[in-house]
Amino acid sequence: MEKVNIFWFRRDLRLSDNAGLYYALKKGIPVLPIFIFDTSILNKLEDKKDRRVEFIHNAIQAIHSELKEFKSTIQVFYSTPENVFKELVNTYDIESVYTNHDYEPYAHERDTRIKHFLETKNISFKTYKDQCVFEKSEITKDDGKPYTIFTPYSRKWKAKLTDYDVKTYPTQKYFSNFFKSSPIQIPSLKDMGFETSDLQTPSKTIPKSIVTNYTEQRNFPAIRGTSLLSVHLRFGTVSIRDLAKQALALNETWLNELIWRDFYMMILHHFPHASKNSFKPQYDKISWRNNEAEFKTWCEGKTGFPIVDAGMRELNETGFMHNRVRMIVASFLVKDLLIDWRWGEAYFAQKLIDFDLSANNGGWQWAAGSGCDAAPYFRIFNPSEQIKKFDPKYEYIKKWVPEFGTSNYPLPMVDHAKARLRTLAAYKTALTENNQASLF
Numbered sequence: 451m452e453k454v455n456i457f458w459f460r461r462d463l464r465l466s467d468n469a470g471l472y473y474a475l476k477k478g479i480p481v482l483p484i485f486i487f488d489t490s491i492l493n494k495l496e497d498k499k500d501r502r503v504e505f506i507h508n509a510i511q512a513i514h515s516e517l518k519e520f521k522s523t524i525q526v527f528y529s530t531p532e533n534v535f536k537e538l539v540n541t542y543d544i545e546s547v548y549t550n551h552d553y554e555p556y557a558h559e560r561d562t563r564i565k566h567f568l569e570t571k572n573i574s575f576k577t578y579k580d581q582c583v584f585e586k587s588e589i590t591k592d593d594g595k596p597y598t599i600f601t602p603y604s605r606k607w608k609a610k611l612t613d614y615d616v617k618t619y620p621t622q623k624y625f626s627n628f629f630k631s632s633p634i635q636i637p638s639l640k641d642m643g644f645e646t647s648d649l650q651t652p653s654k655t656i657p658k659s660i661v662t663n664y665t666e667q668r669n670f671p672a673i674r675g676t677s678l679l680s681v682h683l684r685f686g687t688v689s690i691r692d693l694a695k696q697a698l699a700l701n702e703t704w705l706n707e708l709i710w711r712d713f714y715m716m717i718l719h720h721f722p723h724a725s726k727n728s729f730k731p732q733y734d735k736i737s738w739r740n741n742e743a744e745f746k747t748w749c750e751g752k753t754g755f756p757i758v759d760a761g762m763r764e765l766n767e768t769g770f771m772h773n774r775v776r777m778i779v780a781s782f783l784v785k786d787l788l789i790d791w792r793w794g795e796a797y798f799a800q801k802l803i804d805f806d807l808s809a810n811n812g813g814w815q816w817a818a819g820s821g822c823d824a825a826p827y828f829r830i831f832n833p834s835e836q837i838k839k840f841d842p843k844y845e846y847i848k849k850w851v852p853e854f855g856t857s858n859y860p861l862p863m864v865d866h867a868k869a870r871l872r873t874l875a876a877y878k879t880a881l882t883e884n885n886q887a888s889l890f
Contacts, residue, residue, distance in 0.1 A: 451543040452480065454629055458549040459485045459524070460557075462580050462686035463509040465516055465625070467618045469580040474548035475624035482542065482629040483517065483524040485510050486534050487642055491556075499647040501769045501803045502685075507639055508651065509687050514636055522628035526636045531564055544573050550580035550686075553715050554807045555725055581686060582712040583607075583615055583694055586719050589712070596720040597713075598729075598822040604709045616691040616698070649803075650768070652678035654688050661696060665703040671760075671772035672845035677704070678770075680804035683711065714812040717822055724821070725811055726792075733820035733827075735880040739788040747863055748783050749797055751851070754862035755833040757841060758782045760850035767850075769803035774840055780817035781831035786869040788876055791818035819877070827877045830870050 457474045463485075465471065474481045492503065514524050527534045538544065547568055552561065565575040579585050589606050590596055597603035639646060656677045667675030682688040690708065697705035721729060728734045747753055751762035761775035771779070776798075783794045795814040799805050815821025819829075841847055844854070853859045 451541075453543045453545055454482045455479045455545055456538065456542075456547040457481050457483045458547060459483060459510075459513070460549060460552055460686075461684070462550045463506065463513060464687050464689070465513060466621055467689040467691060468550070468621055468686075469578040469619050470548045470550040470576070472619035472621045472624070473576065473578060474546075475621060475627045477546070478627060479545055480629040481548075481627055482631075483513070483522070484534070484538070485513075485524060485526050486531050487526070487528045487637065488531060488560075489528060490530050492528075492642065492644075497800070498643060499645045501647045501649045502805070503642075503644050504639060504647050504649045505651060505681060505803060506685060507636075508649075509685060510636060514633070517628060518633060520625050520628045521630045523631050523633045524636075525634055528637045528642050531560055532567065535564055535567060539568075539571050539573065544568075544571075546574040546576055548576050548578075551577050551585065552581075553585070553719050555718075555722055581683075581690060582715050583690060583708070584610070584712050584716075586716060589716065596716060598717070600710065600713050600823045603713050603716075604706060607709050607712065608705075611698075616694045618689070618691060648768075652681065654679070654682050658700065661700040661704050664701045668703070669774045669840050670846075671775050672841055672843070672849070676773065680806075681770075684804045684806050710812075711806075711809060714808040717812065718808040721822075724815065725807060728818075728820035729815055729822050729824075730820050732881055733818065735883065736790075737876055737880065738790040740790055740793070741787065744787050744863065745783075745789055745793055748779075748787065748789075748794075752860055753782065754860040755782060755786075755866075756844070756847040756851050756854050756859075757833055757837050759854075760841075760847045763850040765798075765801050769801060771802070772846075774836075775846075776813060777817060778831055778833060778836050780814055782833060784814075784818045785830040785873045786833075786864055786866060788869070788873050791815060791820065827881070828874060830873065832866060834866070 455474050455477055457471050462468050462470065495503070510524065510526055517523055552558070561577065568575045584607055587596065589603055589610060597606070656679065660674065660677055664675065667673055669675070679688060679693065683690065683693070694705065694708055697708055717729070718725060748758070749762065751759035751766065753759055757775065758779050761771050761779045764775070765771040780791070780794055783789050784791050791814045795810055798810050798814070802810065812821060816824045819825055819827030837844070837847070847854055851859070
């Protein structure tokens, strides 16, 4: 058998500027690219028209087409990673498996299992930083402890940044080192039990004006004021280093959004309990109402609060929601309906095409007041005031809630002023009972 190295694509679905792929190709041994549609994840998806699965499938097909130019292919599996690597070690003489770091709890457990299995076969498992600029403990306080507040973290991030940190990996120099083989049929969505959806993939190329005007326009959902690159960042079809270079040259506010990604990934690494529980444990003592009928009304965008309903309908119909509106709908669920933030987090995880555990978790805990660097628990968005500030002409609302202003539109499901007081009382009771009176 010919000796090969494996490159395992995951959250890095591109050939260019790919750290792990660069090191694999540079080694000089033929590199066999693989991708695994992990059945332990896919089998849990109830929606067989999942836009994310289709997005990944499209990205894999694009890589497949590119590799044909180098007389290579990508082997795509629909199985568990354990079974795939058992098959691969019996098929090829593998020296090393290369891939890029993944920071989520499941990914960490998976990689640990795969690493141990490969070691029993004398195969090394090598992973690299690729999906963020700074990771894990690269940005810490002077005493080595992790930051839990974004502003000082971002200052240290910017102070530490050099040209090297955003340098492009010249993978194309070594494309001749891909393993030569005839094209292999990629499993279709249908083969895996999925169907095509109404997926509309945003462009990976953004107008320069979007970045330069980002600070002034990013909070207005009725206009194209954001890059719409979140799904590309989530699955690595674009390079974070490339985007950081653009941001450094054009707009610091946009750069801060990229730094938030690094920040939340760092938080998840150092505080894994936050993936399932409140970052601040005392917030797990809150007595949530958790009314299932009200949660369903929120999910369907029928709350009678038009900006909340517009956001939820945009999410349900497209798999996307404007970031300002994400904050508003999260605040409404947690602070107006007094429903556990984890219910909303799980719904977003199900629906968002750009779902990213660390960012989604961080955003929901920010809204709930339970996270690191969160909004104070007593800061509660007033949906009407949010409309005045960010959709004063109701353009966004009318796009997604056409019946707004007619008799067909429901009355508000709660009195915001009363709901606010109810939430303040629930939070204060929980936090006071846990000897946290000093917080007030």
